[in-house]
Amino acid sequence: MSTDDDRAPTPPDRTRPTRRVWTTFALFTVVLVVAATSAGYGIGALLPxxxxxxxxxxxxxxxxxxxxxxxxxxxxxxxxxxxxxxxxxxxxxxxxxxxxxxxxxxxxxxxxxxxxxxxxxxxxxxxxxxxxxxxxxxxxxxxxxxNDARADVRGYIEGQLTEVLDRIAQARTDADRQDELAPLVAREQQLRTQLDEIALSDLAGxxxxxxxxxxxxxxxxxTGPLVTAATGGLTALLVAALALAVMVRRQIRR
Known part of the structure; x- marks a missing residue:
């Protein structure tokens, strides 16, 4: 009849990291944070x-x-x-x-x-x-x-208006072109409105x-060296946290 002393020893739980692994990871984290913080401070000090x-x-x-x-x-x-x-x-x-x-x-x-x-x-x-x-x-x-861009625009519109007025005068004397009169008059009013807007802009300065x-x-x-040092340290902590997650996941899969 077997007793408790005859039972085989319980195997270690391999799903959890060992103390040695934790110690190694802690040292790795400390070294990584110190190195990243120092590098960040150095970069910040070099930046003008x-x-x-x-x-x-x-x-x-x-x-x-x-x-x-x-x-x-x-x-x-x-x-x-x-x-x-x-x-x-x-x-x-x-x-x-x-x-x-x-x-x-x-x-x-x-x-x-x-x-x-x-x-x-x-x-x-x-x-x-x-x-x-x-x-x-x-x-x-x-x-x-x-600059005098508005003067250039004004000159262009005035030229267009002169051309339209000439065409209106010709249409009024030509019975065959009476159908062109209404669109030309509408175009004349549009050009005069644009000239009025430019004149108002000139008055406004x-x-x-x-x-x-x-x-x-x-x-x-x-950014000062303290800010870059803090940024480097935080980045190192994030990298360490990611490494820890990967390590634990691999340990569980064993």
Whole structure:
């Protein structure tokens, strides 16, 4: 008759990690976190401190009025494209010696929701340089945006109106062309309306003007070494947690 002492020893539970495995994993986690934190701090210390200069430009809409969908307004979207185009940045690059690509990378433009205000930001390692370059960008943008394009449009419409008036005069004296008279008169009224809109725009003044002159923030906007170190440490913890999940899953499958 067998007794309890004769029973075979209970085999170890292989579905759970052993103490040695836990110790190895803990050391691995500590080393990984320390290494990632140190690397993050080092990268943050090497990155240059950057400052942001800001300016606000008011672009007064004429035909399109501000709405809840202002970000989709074609006029304002065109102004954002113009601000980052070579037409604006090219002369600034020649003036400052900074390549157009670098200017575009450091430049950010946004439209304040439900308004006609364009916010412009430029970043540089020197706050005075950032302010000076942003001032040059705003000045060039105003020169391009408020050029005599409306005068060119006015001249084109006036030419179209003269042509339509000549055709109306000819149609009134030609009995065979009386059916052309009504469409020509409608076209005349349309052109006169467009000229009136341009005249109102001229009375309102330039479409774009400076609302807030360029200024630089006192505090830097770049990420400091402490932030990059914390980011590195958190990333290491996530990697360690993923490794733990994989290890436990493999142990259970054995």
């Amino acid at each position: 401190t950057r400052y942001a200069a800001h300016a606000d430009v008011l672009y007064a809409l004429t035909r399109e009025q501000p709405t809840g969908f202002l970000r989709e307004d074609r006029n304002l979207s065109t102004q954002l494209v113009l601000l980052t185009s070579r037409t604006v940045l090219g002369p600034v690059a020649s003036q400052t010696g900074v390549p157009v690509e670098d200017l575009a990378e450091a430049l950010t433009t946004t439209v304040v929701e439900e308004s006609e205000v364009i916010q412009i930001e430029f970043r540089d390692t020197d706050p005075e340089v950032a302010t000076r370059i942003l001032d040059a960008i705003v000045t060039q943008y105003l020169a391009v945006s408020n 330039p479409g774009a003007r400076v609302l807030v002159p360029p200024y630089a923030e006192v505090d830097p906007v770049s």
